[in-house]
Amino acid sequence: MTNVVLYGAVGIILLISFYKDKSKTKMALKKAWKAFENILPQFLGVIVIVGVMLSLIDPETIGILVGNQSGWVGVILSSVIGAITLIPGFVAFPLAALLLQNGAGVMQIAAFVSSLMMVGVVTIPVEIKYFGKKLTLLRNTLAFIFSFIVALIIGRVVQ
Incomplete structure (x- = not known):
């Protein structure tokens, strides 16, 4: 409606x-x-990749890797994957919803999305060129740490 x-x-x-x-x-x-x-093209490419991954990986496996029972290991894994992945925001949120529907935990998805949006491992060379090495590393490190804080807060609020 x-x-x-x-x-x-x-x-x-x-x-x-x-x-x-x-x-x-x-x-x-x-x-x-x-x-x-x-x-x-980007959107369809990511949707196809996610669709293939979700068809190959069953919800139980997703639950084991990044489900609620995976705990902080799953949060760390999700955050690292988010940090090294370059996906636009308009794809990240539907992807997060699909992962949640297939067994991923809320804290893990919060860490994934926040590190995906804030940490840019792939874009570090460009960022160093414009902002310098020290500022780039500081910003990415703080953003990575902040993704864990976001996961903790979301985990407390939702559960």
Whole structure:
């Protein structure tokens, strides 16, 4: 029901925009379509990879590796995987939901998502180029530590 309301509101706003200025609205829609076309291959690629992984790995295995019973070992594993993975945010949250539905623990997913968003192992060379080695390592280290704090807080709040 919420989706219907949101899509309806967007449709109404789009019609108002089109009424006020047709050329700007058309240009905005063209830009939005271009952005969608640029994002779609990455999004579909990650969804396919996740789908294949979820079909190969049963929920019990996910539960063992990053489920509630995996404890802090699972939190550390999730945080390390998140830190070295380069996935855009619009893919990370649906991925986290799929993992939760398939047996992953809340603390583990919190660590995964927070380190995924804040720690950039893959982007360290670029970051060093612009910010310097010391600041880059400090920022990534603090962000990695913070992912454990986030996991602990989420674990306490949800459970």
